[in-house]
Amino acid sequence: MKARIHINLKNGVLDPQGKAIKQALEGLGFKGVNEVRIGKFIELELLETDANTARKETEDMCKKLLANTVIENYEIDLEE
Amino acid sequence: MKAAIIVSPGSNCDRDVQVALEQNITSPPVMHWHRDPELPKVDLIVVPGGFSYGDYLRAGAMAAHSPVIREVIDRAQKGVPVLGICNGFQILTECHLLPGTLMKNTGLKFICRDVDVRVETNNSIFTGNYAKGQKIKMPIAHNEGSYFADTKTLSRIIDNDLVALRYCSGDGEVNEDANPNGALLNIAGVLNEERNVLGMMPHPERCSDKQLGGEDGRTLFSGLAKAIMHPL
Numbered sequence: 597m598k599a600r601i602h603i604n605l606k607n608g609v610l611d612p613q614g615k616a617i618k619q620a621l622e623g624l625g626f627k628g629v630n631e632v633r634i635g636k637f638i639e640l641e642l643l644e645t646d647a648n649t650a651r652k653e654t655e656d657m658c659k660k661l662l663a664n665t666v667i668e669n670y671e672i673d674l675e676e
Numbered sequence: 677m678k679a680a681i682i683v684s685p686g687s688n689c690d691r692d693v694q695v696a697l698e699q700n701i702t703s704p705p706v707m708h709w710h711r712d713p714e715l716p717k718v719d720l721i722v723v724p725g726g727f728s729y730g731d732y733l734r735a736g737a738m739a740a741h742s743p744v745i746r747e748v749i750d751r752a753q754k755g756v757p758v759l760g761i762c763n764g765f766q767i768l769t770e771c772h773l774l775p776g777t778l779m780k781n782t783g784l785k786f787i788c789r790d791v792d793v794r795v796e797t798n799n800s801i802f803t804g805n806y807a808k809g810q811k812i813k814m815p816i817a818h819n820e821g822s823y824f825a826d827t828k829t830l831s832r833i834i835d836n837d838l839v840a841l842r843y844c845s846g847d848g849e850v851n852e853d854a855n856p857n858g859a860l861l862n863i864a865g866v867l868n869e870e871r872n873v874l875g876m877m878p879h880p881e882r883c884s885d886k887q888l889g890g891e892d893g894r895t896l897f898s899g900l901a902k903a904i905m906h907p908l
Contacts, residue, residue: 609824610858612782661741664734664770666777667824 782858805899
């Protein structure tokens with residue numbers, strides 16, 4: 597089973613990288629971008645076959661290591 | 677007095693801290709490899725700067741789960757003083773010994789230069805050798821030094837007088853121009869509520885000898901030695 601994890605900065609947390617990228621896009625002529633937020637994407641190949649257990653375990657991984665919950669939110673998608 | 681310095685793969689200020697401690701305490705510090713959970717009995721633990729685990733995932737995130745860190749957390753909870761410098765500060769926030777976190781500098785550049793910082797509280801064994809409000813000069817060298825905490829945490833930090841150091845101007849003024857990295861409220865160093873854990877981005881070990889261009893950091897180490905050997 598695959599777990600796909602999106603990690604994003606929480607609302608209100610400043611994202612200087614996103615700002616710089618927005619400016620670069622504007623420089624390239626893309627004027628329609630209101631905001632850019634940079635996150636992370638992590639893909640896990642899990643041995644677990646039960647979706648509920650897999651989700652629980654992945655959540656635990658996010659809380660303990662993969663995300664910094666002071667500044668980041670995470671979303672988990674499972675694919676059997 | 678015995679001190680331990682935690683050495684991770686990628687630590688690069690461990691030996692500077694070793695020299696700084698040797699100059700100020702009687703017995704040589706223990707250089708403790710992070711894989712070894714058997715930390716000897718010590719009176720002070722220093723988590724030094726560097727790029728532990730190449731800053732993979734987030735600065736300090738991997739080292740925060742090293743076998744020895746569990747023991748460091750346990751000792752800190754028992755009251756043993758723990759000092760985290762730069763990457764050490766990042767590790768101590770990642771393992772929740774200190775509130776908040778350190779984000780990428782707002783200017784997106786690695787900053788390596790001397791900065792002025794103001795001692796906001798001298799009510800700790802780390803800062804007790806300074807005067808409250810004293811301006812000191814210390815080098816910073818980091819890419820992720822922008823201190824962040826949510827509003828609730830931030831007010832708890834302020835209400836409990838846990839801000840140890842703030843970036844300031846040459847005349848000791850704390851303002852936006854003197855903020856090198858975008859840290860909230862110019863915070864450069866933070867204590868835990870029990871005041872026995874300090875994390876700081878500036879490097880006291882890099883200014884603890886005249887030959888290094890400054891001695892403001894030495895005041896911290898000599899003060900620590902004094903406070904630990906002759907507790908009030």
